[in-house]
Amino acid sequence: MTARFPNTREFTGALYRPSRFEGEVFDLEVDGQLPTDIDGTFFSVAPDAAFPPMREDDIFFNGDGAVSAFRFGGGHVDFQRRYVRTQRLEAQRAARRSLHGVYRNPSTNDPSVLGLNNSTANTNVLEHAGVLLAMKEDSLPYALDPLTLETKGLWNFGGQLTDAPFTAHPKIDPLTGDMIAFGYEARGDGSRDIVYYEFDEHGAKTREIWVQAPVSAMVHDFAVTERFVVFPIIPLSVDVERLRQGGRHFQWQPDLPQYFGVMRRDGDGGDLHWFTAPNGFQGHTLNAFDDGEKVYADMTSTNGNVFYFFPPADGFVPSPETLVSQLVRWTFDLSVKGGRLDMSPLTPFPAEFPRIDDRVALRPHRHGWMMAMDPTKPYAEDRVGPRPFQFFNQLAHLNIATGKIQTWFADEASCFQEPVFVPRTGSSREGDGYLLSLVNRLDERTTDMVVLDALRLGEGPVATVKLPLRMRMALHGNWSRAVSPSSIKAV
Ligand SMILES: [Fe+2]
DSSP states (O other): OOOOSSSSSTTOOOHHHOOOOEEEEEEEEEEEOOTTOEEEEEEEEOOOOOOOOSSSOGGGGOOOOOEEEEEETTTEEEEEEEEEEOOOHHHHHHSSSOOOTTOOOOOGGGGGGSSSSOOOOOSSEEETTTTEEEEESSSSSEEEEETTTOOEOOOOOEEEESSOOSSSOEEETTOOOEEEEEESSHHHHHHHEEEEEEOOOTTTTEEEEEEEEEEEEEEOOEOOOOOOOEEOOOEOOOOOOHTTOOSSSSSOTOOOOEEEEEEETSSSSSSOOEEEESSSEEEEEEEEETTTEEEEEEEEEEEEOOOOOOOOOTOOOOOGGGEEEEEEEEEEEESTTEEEEEEEESSOOOOOEEOOGGGGGGOOSEEEEEEEEEEEETOHHHHHHHHSOOOEEEEEEEEEOOOEEEEEOOOOTEOOOEEEEOOOOTTSSTEEEEEEEEETTTTTTTTEEEEETOHHHHOOSSSSEEEESOOOOEEEEEEEOOOOOOOOOOO
């Protein structure tokens, strides 16, 4: 390989310089005592460009998906990392160079990959019905073997789905094992179609509903309750003509409202009701639940365009200090004629990547965990440079019932990756368990995993798992109890 990665913030520094490795580390080094009542696997995926990009201005989200597995049991943890062998990565490896141009604009790719699937499978990994799904919202998922991380191929659930895109944020009903999912731009780039799916615990599709959004725009995460689903339409619009001219897939629209489509799960889509709120950026969902004709969705919301790499037509990019992301409770009242939407903040600090105890998903929750940012805390800018994109210097726990907040700040040269809640083996009480999070050590250019008592974050880690290498910033991951092998037949 002779090409070099660009000297841009997307490809440099302790968070964003590509890691590019695959491998295993048996029995990771641990500081402290790793609890023996953590039993299962933490799967996570990072965009990690396998080759220097075709374009200098390439973005983090265009990196090839590299899946990590941290397998816990008996007070030990083993580590494994493999790239998802997507069609595009296999083509790149054969050519020993990147063949892919502008993010989500296949018309800018090398002609040799015309017709190949364009997914990087880099956004989220989730085990369901014995299949590890590696997901990117512009494509069907890839199926991986959860025990080996071997890629089986594009996954249409055994022929049950068309090739419509599939979200990277499906939800699991903890009581039934059902998976609830959707896809947007479901009839092609620039289409307003959304397809909604439900699958049973064995992966059999039980529901499919097609609806239309008011505009063609990003629908990254969504919210699901026992009876309703909420589609948040982020004001990042798609324009087919722009794509044809080689432009970016998304463009921020400062004059568009935030749209939220609320729909009954057991209907045919005819009841879908669109609520609007002032322009803003809907982030990730903590959880949602319903009570009668009211739907409550706790999601992060930012007062402007978080994605500086998808600017509006005039190119304006807000400075990071002016953007404030908060965890917000949206209340959708369907009992009022025309619907009524209320919004109230749940956190007094900037926060993103919120997580719950997944055992209460779709139902009322008491606890939430998230990455948080406290700008008053010390930061070693002289040693490690300016704060990178997605810099969060604290882990936070919010008791939603009492409003009480606990935080843990690592040090002046560390920041976090998305945490995950892990129930203590044998317990059933919400919140009884651990919070796991990767910590980027900006000074040493290494990565640790901290294990905290989820309800006592302030006391700091009970154990710190040391990785002998640096992990590029990941996006999302999920906890999985011990999984058994399954026969996966890919597309
Ligand atoms: Fe996400």
